[in-house]
Amino acid sequence: MIHRVRMIMLVVGVLGTAVVFGAAVAGMPGFGGDQHPYRDLAVAAAFQRATANVVSSINFDQRALDTFGEETILVASVAGVAALLRPVRSERRRRVRPGVPVLESTRLLTVIFFPITVLVGIDVVAHGAITPGGGFQGGVVLATGLHLLYVGGRYRLLERMRPVRFFEITEGAGLVIFIAIGLAGLALTGELFRNVIPYGDLGQLVSSGTVVLLSCAVGMAVVSSVVVLLAGFLDQALALVEVPDADHSDDEAAR
Numbered sequence: 001m002i003h004r005v006r007m008i009m010l011v012v013g014v015l016g017t018a019v020v021f022g023a024a025v026a027g028m029p030g031f032g033g034d035q036h037p038y039r040d041l042a043v044a045a046a047f048q049r050a051t052a053n054v055v056s057s058i059n060f061d062q063r064a065l066d067t068f069g070e071e072t073i074l075v076a077s078v079a080g081v082a083a084l085l086r087p088v089r090s091e092r093r094r095r096v097r098p099g100v101p102v103l104e105s106t107r108l109l110t111v112i113f114f115p116i117t118v119l120v121g122i123d124v125v126a127h128g129a130i131t132p133g134g135g136f137q138g139g140v141v142l143a144t145g146l147h148l149l150y151v152g153g154r155y156r157l158l159e160r161m162r163p164v165r166f167f168e169i170t171e172g173a174g175l176v177i178f179i180a181i182g183l184a185g186l187a188l189t190g191e192l193f194r195n196v197i198p199y200g201d202l203g204q205l206v207s208s209g210t211v212v213l214l215s216c217a218v219g220m221a222v223v224s225s226v227v228v229l230l231a232g233f234l235d236q237a238l239a240l241v242e243v244p245d246a247d248h249s250d251d252e253a254a255r
Helices: 002-026 037-050 054-062 063-085 104-124 135-151 155-161 164-191 210-239 243-254
Strands: 091-094 241-242
Touching: 037 054, 037 210, 054 210, 063 164, 063 210, 104 135, 104 164, 135 155, 135 210, 164 210
Parallel strands: none
Antiparallel strands: 091 241
């Protein structure tokens, strides 16, 4: 009986989704035509709110609620992976030995590109409203810049520069800041994620209202999520070793 009810609900859901999707596709402009209502509305709204980067305007203003959902999915996914990668009773942590053989050319390139990549990441996040980029892209660039230290054989230095506990906190803080800005719009205007800050002048660094703040919040969450995620994988690959069953008690004592 329960199986039959489930199948009926599945069929009804699939048919309903097919009808809605079909109606949406039928209402789309013809391929190659000159009628693009969504484009026209989105571009006009972006310039009305002094946001030179239309993509950022869509992500952090016109459809900020969707972006909040995406950010929540990212943070939840990283939390799930971190839970799966946590040390188990049969594993013991060891100190990673320095001196991993790396080509001198690789070390040199790491020294050159590490500060450049970090600065580019900060620039992409900060200028997301006026140039291509934003919190998502800049966050990934920042996390990549930090992990160039690992590529250059400086894992111990990487550990010192990316304390995992700190990034776990900033990961959640980015999500909290994002929804707090949305709730501020709701409290002031009755509309969630309403752009309530003065827009400023088009093309200026301080412009577009809440778009810059939301972009920075996303950048904070993304760089922290990527750092926490890669820290778990590197920990599994380099710092955790299996121990015999007889050593479980010692392992627990060490923890």
